[in-house]
Every structure is written in C-alpha cells, then in structure tokens.
Amino acid sequence: MVTLRTVRSTGARTERMAGLILAGPALLVFTVFMFVPLMLTFWYSLHRYRGFGTMQWLGAQNFVEIFHDNTFWRALINTVLFTAVSVPLGVVLGLGGALLLNRAMPGRTLFRALFYVPVVISGVASGVIFLRLFDPLIGLINQLLGSVGLPTVDWQGNGKAALVSIIVVTTWQGVGFGMVVYLAGLQGIPRELYEVAALDGATGWQRFRLIIWPLLGPTTFFLVVYSIIVSFQVFDVVYVMTRGGPGTSTTFLVQYAYDQGFNQRRQGYAAAIGVIIYLIVLLFTIAQWRLSRRRDAA
Amino acid sequence: MLHLDRRSFVKAMGVTGIGVTLAACSTDGSGEVSKGGKAASTGKLSGTATLTTWGASEEIAAFKKIAAAFKAARGAGVKIEVLPYDQIRTVIDRRLQANQAPDLFRVSYTDVRGYAASGALADLSEYMDPSYGNAFLPALWGAMTLDGKPVGVPHQTDTSALAYNKQHFQAAGITEVPSRLEGAWTWEQFVEVLKKLKAANLGAAPFAFNYQLFGAYRWFNTLYQTGGSVLDDSLKKVTLDTPQARKALEFTKSLYTQGLHAPSVLVKRPTYPDDIFPTQKISMIQTGDFLIPSLEAAIKNKFEWGVTYLMRDTGAATDLGGNGVVVTQQAKNKEVAAEFAKFLVTKENMTMFCEQTGELPVRKDLVNAKLNYAVRPELMAVFQKQATTMPSALVKVSTAPAFPGINQALVDNMDQYLSNASSTTDSVIQGLTASIEKALKAQA
Numbered sequence: 001m002v003t004l005r006t007v008r009s010t011g012a013r014t015e016r017m018a019g020l021i022l023a024g025p026a027l028l029v030f031t032v033f034m035f036v037p038l039m040l041t042f043w044y045s046l047h048r049y050r051g052f053g054t055m056q057w058l059g060a061q062n063f064v065e066i067f068h069d070n071t072f073w074r075a076l077i078n079t080v081l082f083t084a085v086s087v088p089l090g091v092v093l094g095l096g097g098a099l100l101l102n103r104a105m106p107g108r109t110l111f112r113a114l115f116y117v118p119v120v121i122s123g124v125a126s127g128v129i130f131l132r133l134f135d136p137l138i139g140l141i142n143q144l145l146g147s148v149g150l151p152t153v154d155w156q157g158n159g160k161a162a163l164v165s166i167i168v169v170t171t172w173q174g175v176g177f178g179m180v181v182y183l184a185g186l187q188g189i190p191r192e193l194y195e196v197a198a199l200d201g202a203t204g205w206q207r208f209r210l211i212i213w214p215l216l217g218p219t220t221f222f223l224v225v226y227s228i229i230v231s232f233q234v235f236d237v238v239y240v241m242t243r244g245g246p247g248t249s250t251t252f253l254v255q256y257a258y259d260q261g262f263n264q265r266r267q268g269y270a271a272a273i274g275v276i277i278y279l280i281v282l283l284f285t286i287a288q289w290r291l292s293r294r295r296d297a298a
Numbered sequence: 299m300l301h302l303d304r305r306s307f308v309k310a311m312g313v314t315g316i317g318v319t320l321a322a323c324s325t326d327g328s329g330e331v332s333k334g335g336k337a338a339s340t341g342k343l344s345g346t347a348t349l350t351t352w353g354a355s356e357e358i359a360a361f362k363k364i365a366a367a368f369k370a371a372r373g374a375g376v377k378i379e380v381l382p383y384d385q386i387r388t389v390i391d392r393r394l395q396a397n398q399a400p401d402l403f404r405v406s407y408t409d410v411r412g413y414a415a416s417g418a419l420a421d422l423s424e425y426m427d428p429s430y431g432n433a434f435l436p437a438l439w440g441a442m443t444l445d446g447k448p449v450g451v452p453h454q455t456d457t458s459a460l461a462y463n464k465q466h467f468q469a470a471g472i473t474e475v476p477s478r479l480e481g482a483w484t485w486e487q488f489v490e491v492l493k494k495l496k497a498a499n500l501g502a503a504p505f506a507f508n509y510q511l512f513g514a515y516r517w518f519n520t521l522y523q524t525g526g527s528v529l530d531d532s533l534k535k536v537t538l539d540t541p542q543a544r545k546a547l548e549f550t551k552s553l554y555t556q557g558l559h560a561p562s563v564l565v566k567r568p569t570y571p572d573d574i575f576p577t578q579k580i581s582m583i584q585t586g587d588f589l590i591p592s593l594e595a596a597i598k599n600k601f602e603w604g605v606t607y608l609m610r611d612t613g614a615a616t617d618l619g620g621n622g623v624v625v626t627q628q629a630k631n632k633e634v635a636a637e638f639a640k641f642l643v644t645k646e647n648m649t650m651f652c653e654q655t656g657e658l659p660v661r662k663d664l665v666n667a668k669l670n671y672a673v674r675p676e677l678m679a680v681f682q683k684q685a686t687t688m689p690s691a692l693v694k695v696s697t698a699p700a701f702p703g704i705n706q707a708l709v710d711n712m713d714q715y716l717s718n719a720s721s722t723t724d725s726v727i728q729g730l731t732a733s734i735e736k737a738l739k740a741q742a
Contacts, residue, residue, distance in 0.1 A: 048740075052394040053416035071710075135569075136562040137503065137579040156569060157561035157717055243511075245566030246717030262388045264706050265412075266740075 041278070044271035051267045062272035072273065074248045075256040078163075082252060083231040086167050086174075090227055091220065093171065094178020099208075101179065102186045112183070116176035123173065127240025130169045134241070159249025162242050166250050169237050174230070178223055185219035186212070218292075225288040229281050253277050343374035347401035347634040349623065350390065352383040353655075356591045356672075360651045368641045374634040376402075384511065384568055387702075394418050399626040401635035402450075406621050407441040408515060410450065411699040413624065415741070419449035420625045425636035434643075437690075438660045441697035442622045450624030451643045454657040456588045457616045457685045458508060458516055460609075464602040466581040470498035475606045479683050482607035482614060485523075485549055492558040495581045503560035505553065506571035508584045514565050514708035515617060515696065516584070519608060521546040522615035522689045531691075533698050534738065536731045545611075547715065547723050554716050566713035576600065584608065586619055587681035590656040591673045605677040607684055614687040618696045620660070658685055703737025 045063070048056040066072050101112050118126065133140050134155040142152040155165045189212065197207050235254040238244060244251035244259060251259075253273060261270025351361060358380055365376040379400060381389055387409065393399045394413075405413065413419050426448050431439040438452035462475065472494055476482045483491060495504035509516040518528060526542030529535060537543075553559040560580050563569050571583035576596035585593070590605075597603060608616055623642055625635040641647060645663060652659045653669050656678060671678045695701065707730055715726040 050416055051391045052418055137560060137574055138577050154561045156567060157564060159717065241567075243566045243568070245713045246564050247566075247714030247721070249717075262391065263709070264703065265391065 038278070041271045041274050044268050045275045047268040048266075049268040049271075050265045051261070055268070058268065062269050063275075065269065066272055066276065071248055071251065071256060075244075075251045075253050078248070078250065079232060079234075079252045082163070082167065082170075082234065083228055086170055086231055087224060087227040089167070089171050090174045090178050091223055093175045094223065095182050095216075095220075097175060097179035098182030098186055099212075102183060112179075115179050118173045119176040119180075121173075123236030124240055126169060126173055127237045130165065130237075131241050134165045156242065157246055159246055162246060162250050166234075166238055166241060169241065170231075170234060173237070174227065178227070181219055181223055182216065185216045189215050221291065222288070225284055228284050232277060232281055232284075341372075343372045343634050343637060345631045345634055346375040346377060347629065347631045347638060348377045348379055349402040349404070349635075349638065350379045350381060350386070350400040351404035352381050352386045353404075354588070354592045356655045357588075357651075360654045364642055364647050364651065365638070367647070368638055372634075372637060372641070374631075374637070376634070376638050387512070394626070394628065397628055399628040401629035401631055402623055402625050402639060404453070404621050404623050405450070406512070407438060407452070407455075407618060408696050408701045408705065410441055410622055410624060411444060411697060412702045412741075414444035414449045415699045418627055419444075420627045420629060420632055420636075421447045422449060422625060422636050422639070423447050425633070425640070430640075433661055433663070435660050435662060435665070437618075437693050437697070438620070438622070442624070450622045451639045452622045452660045453620070453643055454588075454648070454652055454655070455618065455620030455660050455685070456586045456657050457619050457681055457688065458519060458584050458586055458608060459616070459680050459684045460582055460606050461575065461585045461593065462582040462604055462606065463502075463575070463578060464604055466495060466498070466500050466502060466578070466601075469500060470494040470581075475604065477606070479607050479614065479687070483609045485609055485611045488609035489553075489556075489558065492553070492582075493556075496556075496558060500578075500581060502578055503563075503580045504558045505582045506560040506563040506574070506580045506584070507550075508571055508586065509565055509708070509712070510563070510570055511566070511568060511709060512705065514712065515701070515705045516619075517546075517550065517565075517708055517712060518692055518695075519584075519615050519617050520550055522692050523609070523613060524549070524611040525613060527691055528695050528704065528734070529698075529738075533695065533700075536734045536738075538727050538731050538734070543727060544723050547726060549611075550712075551716055551723075555719065564713050564717055565709050575603075587678060588619070588655060588657050590677055591654075594673050605680045607680060608687075614684075615689050615692065616684050616687050618688050618693045620657070658682060698741075700734075700737045700741035703740060704734050707733030707737055 044055075046057065046059060048058050048062075097115050101108055101115070105111075132138075134142075136142055136152065136154045136156055139155070141155070145152050153161050155161045193211050193215075194207065197211055202210070233254055234252055235258065238250055238252055238255045239258065242250040244255045254277065257270045257273040257277065260266045260273065349361065349365070351358070353361065358378065361378045365378055369375050386404075390399070390403050390405075399418070410419075431443070431448060434452050435455075438455060439448075442448055442450045442452050467473075467475070472491055492504040495502075507516065521528065521543060524542045524546045526540055526546050527537045530537050554561060560571070560574070563571055563574070563580075571580055572585050572589045572593060574580050575583045575585070576593065578601060593603070608614065623639050625632060625639060629635045642651075643661065645661060648659050648661055648664060649667070649669060651657070652664075652671075654672050656671060656673055658681065659665065659667070659669070669675075669678075695704070698704075711726050711729040711733060714729070715721045715723075
C-alpha cells in the first residue's frame with residue numbers, strides 16, 4: 001500500500017537525484033580542474049619536488065624559506081605596486097569609456113565592440129604584439145617618439161619603463177571589461193532621476209557626483225575587488241614581455257612562482273608561493289563576500 | 299687565409315676528465331653496433347617513435363630527411379615534433395611529469411645529466427656495444443652517460459664567435475678584422491672597436507652578447523677569457539670571488555654603462571641579438587655557428603657581413619654548445635627510439651646534418667674531415683678554429699648535473715647586475731655564489 005510517507009520519500013529521493021544529475025557536470029569539472037589541483041598544490045608545497053622523479057617531505061620548510069627570500073618580498077611589493085596603479089587606472093578609464101558610450105552617438109555599437117576586443121584577445125597574443133611595439137631598437141613606439149624629436153625610452157632595459165609598459169598593456173586589456181560592467185550599471189539607473197536632476201537645473205558634474213557615482217557604488221566595489229584579484233594573478237603579459245626583468249623590476253608573484261617551478265624546477269617551492277597567493281586572494285574574496293552580504297541585508 | 303687545426307679541438311674535448319676513458323683502438327670508429335650483438339643495427343623494426351625537438355628550418359628539414367631514410371632502411375617511422383626553443387624544457391618536463399614523454403628528445407649537453415640523474419632517461423646499454431661511445435669526442439660522449447651508462451647520443455656541437463656588419467665597420471673606419479685566432483682582439487682593442495662604432499653614429503648599438511635565458515652560460519666565455527672559473531676541480535666549490543671574476547663582470551657591465559652594448563639585450567628576456575642583427579640596429583653580435591643559415595636567410599642582400607674570433611684577455615675561450623638526443627624511460631617504443639638515435643649519428647647522417655645546418659660534428663672520424671657546408675662555408679672555418687678554445691674546465695662544468703641551476707643563477711643575477719646601474723660587483727658575486735651553491739645543494 002502506497003502511503004503518503006512513501007510518496008514523500010520517493011519524491012525527495014527523485015529530487016535529490018535530479019539535483020545531483022543537474023549539478024553533476026559542474027561538480028565534476030570543479031573537482032577535476034579546481035579542487036584536486038588545489039589540494040595537490042597544498043601537498044606539493046610541503047615537499048621538495050622537481051616535477052618528475054621522487055618527492056621529498058619538507059614539512060613547512062618551503063614556507064620558512066619564502067619568509068627569508070628577498071626576491072619573494074620584492075615580487076610581493078611589485079605586485080602590490082602594480083595593483084595600486086593599475087586597478088584605479090582601469091576603473092577610471094572603464095568608467096570614462098562607459099559614460100562616453102552610454103550616450104547616443106554615431107557608431108556607438110562599433111566603439112563598444114572595439115573597446116571590448118582586447119578582453120577577448122589572448123594575453124599571450126597581446127604580449128607578443130606589444131613586445132614588438134615596445135621594442136627599444138625596432139619598435140614602433142620608439143620610432144614614433146624619435147620621429148617627433150622626443151627621446152626614445154629603453155622599455156626593456158630600464159626597470160621603471162618596463163613596469164610602465166606592463167601597466168599600459170594590462171590596462172589596455174582590462175578597460176573593455178570595466179566599461180561593459182559600468183555600462184550595465186549605468187543602464188540600471190532609473191531615467192527619472194536624470195529627468196528630475198535636469199528639472200532642478202543640475203550640471204553634468206553634479207549629476208555625476210550626486211546620482212551616477214553613488215548609484216554605481218556596488219558596481220565600482222565589485223570592479224575594484226575583481227581587478228585586485230586579477231592583478232594578483234597577472235602573468236601572461238609579463239611572461240611574454242619581460243620575464244620579470246630587467247632584474248626583478250617586473251617580477252610579480254605568479255611570475256616568480258612560475259620561474260621557481262618551471263625554470264628552477266622547484267615545484268614544491270612554487271606551490272608554496274601559490275598557496276600564499278591563494279590566501280591573499282581568498283582574503284579579498286571573503287571581504288567582497290561579507291560586504292556584499294551586509295549591503296544586501298541593509 | 300685561415301689555417302684550420304681541428305686536432306686541437308679534439309684535444310680540448312678529450313681531456314676534460316669527466317670520467318670517460320677512451321678504449322684505445324677498440325673500434326673502427328664507425329659508431330655502428332657490432333654484428334651479432336644484442337641489438338643488430340640493420341634488422342627491420344616496426345611501429346613508430348616521436349622525436350621532440352626545436353630547431354631552425356634547416357635543422358628540422360635535416361631531421362625529417364634522416365627520419366625518412368630511417369623509415370626506408372629499417373621500416374619504422376619517426377615523427378619529428380617541433381617546439382619553440384624557449385618552451386622545450388618546460389614542455390618536456392611537464393610531459394615527463396604526466397607520464398606522456400616522447401620517445402626521444404633533443405637536449406643540450408648542459409641539460410642531459412640533470413634529466414639522467416632524475417631517472418627520466420633510459421639506459422641504452424642493451425642497444426649499444428660497450429665500445430660504441432669510442433666513436434665520439436670523449437667529453438661529449440661523457441655528457442651522454444650517467445655512471446657509465448649511455449642515455450643517448452651526442453649529435454652536434456656549436457660555439458660562439460663574432461658576426462659583424464661590414465658596412466658599419468667601413469663607415470666607422472674599422473679596416474682590419476682579425477683573420478687568425480692568435481690575432482683576435484684583446485678586450486682593450488675590442489672596446490676601441492666598439493667606441494669607433496659608437497662614434498660613427500650609425501643608428502645602431504655597437505654590440506650585443508648572446509647570453510639570454512638558456513644560453514646565459516655563454517657569459518662564461520668572458521669569465522674564462524680572463525682566467526676565471528665557476529667551480530673548482532671537484533665541482534663542489536664556487537670560485538667566483540676572485541679578481542678574475544670581478545674583472546670579467548666589470549668588463550661586461552662597462553659595455554652597458556659606456557653605451558657600447560644594446561641596453562635592451564639583457565639576460566632574462568628572449569630578445570636575441572641574432573633577431574636584431576639583420577635589421578642593422580646592432581653592428582656586431584656574439585653568435586653561434588648554428589645561426590649562420592638563418593642569419594644569411596634574414597640578411598639576404600641587405601648588407602655584407604662577416605665573422606671573426608671572440609675577443610680575448612689573458613687567453614681565448616668560448617662556450618660548449620650543442621645537443622644530443624636522448625631516449626626517455628617512458629618511451630613507448632624504446633627499441634625504435636634507440637635505433638633511430640644511433641642512425642642519427644652515423645657518419646653519413648651526421649655529415650649531412652652538420653653541412654646543412656652549419657654545425658660542428660662530434661664524431662672523431664669527422665672532426666678532421668672537410669665538410670661541405672651549405673651556407674657561407676668560409677664563415678664556418680672561424681667557428682671551427684674558435685671551437686679549439688673551449689676550456690676543458692668549462693666543458694666539465696657545462697656537463698655537470700647542476701648546470702641548469704647554475705645557468706638559472708646567471709639569468710637571475712646577471713640581469714639584475716647589468717640592468718641596474720647601482721648594482722655592485724660585490725653584490726652580484728654574493729648573489730651568484732649563493733644561487734650556485736643552492737643549485738649544487740639541490741643536485742647533491
């Protein structure tokens with residue numbers, strides 16, 4: 001005899017099964033490509049490992065060595081500096097682009113697409129293009145500078161110039177994303193507010209300061225935290241353009257981890273650096289998550 | 299007119315004392331496995347193997363030609379897989395890690411023992427007669443063995459000399475270029491030549507070294523030219539805190555600070571002088587013989603260029619370049635791989651490969667042979683003569699298991715030293731010593 005309890009129990013089981021089937025592919029991908037590599041990174045970080053051959057247990061020795069590793073601290077400082085410059089720059093330019101392309105103008109869709117193109121170009125391809133452009137001897141940028149009588153710049157031999165070239169390229173890559181996010185934010189602002197402001201005689205700057213900027217707060221917050229996370233993971237452009245040089249001028253954390261893992265064949269040490277990057281990014285992610293939750297609750 | 303003396307090259311490559319003894323006259327030097335041995339070298343084989351390599355187009359064409367000849371002779375196929383030079387080590391390492399290594403791969407002499415010591419390479423003893431290695435220059439055969447067991451075959455060697463733009467030299471009033479090794483420029487004369495090039499305002503950097511990334515060890519040319527050394531005879535102690543090493547470092551840096559070296563051509567970045575030389579933005583470069591075909595193809599008729607000997611200080615010195623081919627422990631078809639490795643270095647095939655690619659042979663029976671180089675054979679004569687100046691101590695260091703770590707120590711420390719005007723000689727010596735000691739310790 002089929003009771004109500006049996007029906008409920010069967011329904012719950014079916015629901016659980018359906019849930020598992022629907023979430024299964026995503027869970028599988030997450031496990032294989034995220035969870036397992038993450039756990040392996042933790043495991044490797046406790047060993048000496050060349051990448052092949054045998055592993056040797058070291059305990060926390062890699063982390064102790066990192067603490068005394070001047071190049072690691074240099075890489076951390078470089079990463080923080082890079083973040084401090086490139087994140088505000090990317091946000092401001094993204095906002096500027098969005099404000100510009102949010103108004104009616106000829107070719108607006110084309111310009112929006114052009115701004116976004118760098119986002120979809122691979123970092124390596126962008127790096128190769130700019131490597132040629134910034135080449136101090138045969139690059140177009142120095143040729144242009146020279147042609148108008150300006151002094152040429154040693155974009156690859158001078159540490160500061162090399163850092164500037166990296167910031168230029170990563171900003172060029174990221175502005176399109178910031179612009180699209182801000183465009184979405186701008187289009188979420190009710191038109192009535194603009195109309196009321198116009199009736200009250202607000203200037204353009206007042207409209208921006210008193211309406212647009214406050215209402216774009218959540219968007220800006222998301223973009224800043226997201227950009228910080230991305231900045232801490234910058235690698236491809238650096239790898240192609242400078243390999244962290246000259247010296248350690250453009251050595252960022254991921255580049256340093258790569259260098260240790262693949263050039264020095266110190267995969268355990270590289271994994272330990274990876275764990276530290278993970279913890280830093282985790283801190284920002286938690287901060288973002290908590291602040292978002294608090295705002296949603298308010 | 300250049301006078302060639304290859305016997306001194308053999309001597310240089312044979313007295314390195316890296317544990318390989320030459321069994322006197324026990325072979326005819328053919329490099330072929332004797333008949334009736336465990337592995338006959340003429341029987342039909344089946345299946346395929348993959349050889350992973352990097353290379354200029356001439357090298358790849360030569361590899362493919364030899365693979366086709368192997369297929370015709372032995373019945374087994376060999377796929378030539380080409381990777382960019384910058385990525386070869388990383389990709390091979392990852393494939394070894396993933397248990398997906400190719401059957402064979404091309405590897406520099408400076409890297410072989412690092413792989414062998416990690417157990418990544420196959421012991422080829424069963425495919426090679428005990429006297430097989432006698433066919434090759436002892437130092438290079440030694441580089442292909444671990445504890446006396448062969449892990450591959452030496453394939454070719456190469457070395458550095460100076461390539462120069464004849465138009466630029468003419469414009470700068472440099473009318474004489476050394477035509478004999480004994481008459482190579484001293485460091486002082488070399489600097490004077492660079493100063494003339496700079497003063498001529500040719501819109502080009504006077505000079506650039508070729509010690510980038512995996513080739514960073516080529517800076518040792520400079521070190522050994524002034525009588526310095528990297529490690530002591532036991533290969534356990536770093537010997538860089540010496541007046542000679544300081545002099546070599548300061549000489550190198552002075553080229554940058556005086557504007558005599560292309561400032562953007564450093565150590566850490568893949569900006570190679572041979573890519574820039576054809577654009578006439580650098581007047582003279584230190585370069586390898588293996589780049590002659592690609593330089594000639596890039597320059598075409600744009601300008602005339604020549605080659606002369608490396609500068610010298612208390613003595614002449616050049617680096618050990620070149621590569622072998624090894625069989626991996628994970629090879630799916632070890633027999634085909636081993637047989638192809640041997641086929642690659644028969645007298646006929648090594649001759650063809652070197653002639654087409656502008657490289658130097660490593661078989662003893664070819665060292666004194668006259669090769670018909672396909673491109674600019676007159677330039678090859680300079681490299682052949684320059685190769686006789688490879689210091690035996692440097693060859694010994696270059697084939698040590700810790701050498702990849704030593705090279706990386708140079709990449710990190712020299713880039714910083716040369717690019718940063720405030721970086722001191724003391725600090726780079728300390729940095730190099732600490733990094734090389736770490737590399738030695740990691741290998742111990």
